[in-house]
Amino acid sequence: MKILYFAWLRTTIGCTEEEITLPDNVTCVKEVLNHLRSKGGVYEQALGEDKVIRVALNQDYVQDDAPVSNNDEFAIFPPVTGG
Amino acid sequence: MKILYFAWLRTTIGCTEEEITLPDNVTCVKEVLNHLRSKGGVYEQALGEDKVIRVALNQDYVQDDAPVSNNDEFAIFPPVTGG
Amino acid sequence: MIRVQAENFDVGAEINALSHGNTAIGGICSFVGLVRDFQHTKEDETRVSAMTLEHYPGMTEKKLEEIEAIARDRWPLEDVLIIHRYGRMEPGENIVLVVTASAHRKAAFESAEFLMDFLKTKAPFWKLEEDDNGAGNWVDAREADEDAASKWNR
Amino acid sequence: MIRVQAENFDVGAEINALSHGNTAIGGICSFVGLVRDFQHTKEDETRVSAMTLEHYPGMTEKKLEEIEAIARDRWPLEDVLIIHRYGRMEPGENIVLVVTASAHRKAAFESAEFLMDFLKTKAPFWKLEEDDNGAGNWVDAREADEDAASKWNR
Numbered sequence A, B: 001m002k003i004l005y006f007a008w009l010r011t012t013i014g015c016t017e018e019e020i021t022l023p024d025n026v027t028c029v030k031e032v033l034n035h036l037r038s039k040g041g042v043y044e045q046a047l048g049e050d051k052v053i054r055v056a057l058n059q060d061y062v063q064d065d066a067p068v069s070n071n072d073e074f075a076i077f078p079p080v081t082g083g
Numbered sequence C, D: 001m002i003r004v005q006a007e008n009f010d011v012g013a014e015i016n017a018l019s020h021g022n023t024a025i026g027g028i029c030s031f032v033g034l035v036r037d038f039q040h041t042k043e044d045e046t047r048v049s050a051m052t053l054e055h056y057p058g059m060t061e062k063k064l065e066e067i068e069a070i071a072r073d074r075w076p077l078e079d080v081l082i083i084h085r086y087g088r089m090e091p092g093e094n095i096v097l098v099v100t101a102s103a104h105r106k107a108a109f110e111s112a113e114f115l116m117d118f119l120k121t122k123a124p125f126w127k128l129e130e131d132d133n134g135a136g137n138w139v140d141a142r143e144a145d146e147d148a149a150s151k152w153n154r
Helices: A007-013 A029-037 A041-046 B007-013 B029-037 B041-046 C011-019 C059-074 C105-122 C143-153 D011-019 D059-074 D105-122 D143-153
Strands: A002-005 A017-019 A054-057 A073-077 B002-005 B017-019 B054-057 B073-077 C002-005 C027-034 C048-055 C077-085 C087-089 C094-102 C125-131 C136-138 D002-005 D027-034 D048-055 D077-085 D087-089 D094-102 D125-131 D136-138
Touching (some): A007 A041, A007 D136, A029 A054, A029 A073, B002 B007, B007 B073, B029 B041, B029 B054, B029 B073, C011 C094, C011 D011, C011 D027, C027 D011, C105 C143, C105 D027, D002 D059, D011 D077, D011 D094, D027 D105, D077 D105
Parallel strands (some): A002 A073, B002 B073, C002 C077
Antiparallel strands (some): A002 A017, A054 A073, B002 B017, B054 B073, C027 C094, C048 C087, C048 C125, C125 C136, D048 D087, D048 D125, D125 D136
C-alpha cells in the first residue's frame, strides 16, 4: 500500500511517501493507522490520539471503518486550510 | 414646487418636469397627489388609486403624510427596476 | 466609491484596480449584472433586443452613496465600488457592478449581496425593454427583489 | 472549469473571458482570495511575510471537479470557473478565484459562496505561513469554515 503524508504529518514523520505491505490482520483504515502508530517514534508522535487527522483512500475522504487493500493509495493529512 | 415624472408616469403625463404653485390647503405629499389628480385627464389616469407609485421629496423617499413646501423638489415614479 | 455613467466599463480592469497594493484585503467579491436576451415565457418567445435605463440624476448618486455608507457601517470593508449605467444597452452589455473588499470572505460576500439587493429596490432606475418586434415595455418591479432586500432588516 | 496551478492569474481577464458572448447570463459573481499581511493578535504584532500552499496533486483536481459538479447540479449556472494556486505566495498575491455565471443574481451569489465554503473544507490544501521572524507555521483549520460549509447541508 502506498502511504502519503502531507503538511505537518509530512514534516513530523520526515517522509512524503512510503510503500508498506499490510499484515493480514490489517483490513480497515483504523487498523492501518494503528499499524503505523505501532512503529513508534515519529509515527507515534504524528498519529497520537490527541492529533486531528484526516484520511483519504484513493483520493476520497473515508471514515475509520472503510476497508483497505494493498493496491490502495492511503493519504494522511491535517484538516485542510486552503481557499 | 418643482414636480418631476419618471418612467411610465413621464410617458403617460407627457411631461418630464413642471413648476406648480401649491394652493394654501396643500401641505403634505398626499395632498399634492390629490391636487395633481384633480387636474383630470392624463393626471387622473397616471395617478389613479389603482396605480403603484413612489414619491421622493428632495431626493429622499417619503410617506404620504410628509409636509411639503413650494421650495421642494417633488418626484413621482414607479417602483424602481434597476440593478 | 460610486459612479453613475452612460459609458460601458471594464469589469476586470475595475476589480484589478481596486485590489491593487492593499495587503489587508483577504477577499474581494464582485457582482456584475448584464442585459439578458431572454424569452419572456414559454408561450411568448419574444426576446429582448435592447433596453434603456432611465434614472433620476442627483437622487441616484445620493442613494448609491447612502447604500455604500450603510454597507461600510455594517461590515468591515477595505474598499467598495458601485458602478451603475444608464441609457441604452444591448444584450450582453454590463449594467451594474459592485465590488467589495475585506479582510474576511464572509463580509465581502454578504456586503456585495446586500448592495445588489438594495440597488434593486432603492436606486432610482427604471428599465424600458425593447422586444424584437420593436415594442417598448416598462419593466414591473419584482416582489422577489423586495423580499431579498427586506431580509437585511432582520 | 477548474485549474490548479503554481502561476498567478489575472482576475479581471478571467472574469471578462468567462462572460464573453453568452447573452443568457444575467449576473456574474466572483470571489478572489488573497494573501493577507495580517498581524496575528494585538499582543503579537508579527506579520505574515509569505506563505506556501501544499496540496495533494490528483486529489485536488478530483475534489474541485466534484465541487463544481455539485454547484452545477444545485443551481442553474451558465458557467463556473475555479482556479486554485499552490506553492509560495507573498502578501497581496491571489490564492483562489471562483466565478459563477447565471441568468439569476441569487444563483450566482449563492453558488459562488458555496464553492468557497466547500473549497475551504474539502480541497486538500495546507497553508504554511512564514512570519517576518522567518519562522514557518502550519495554519490550523478554522471551526468557522466548517460551520460555513455545513449550512449548505440544511
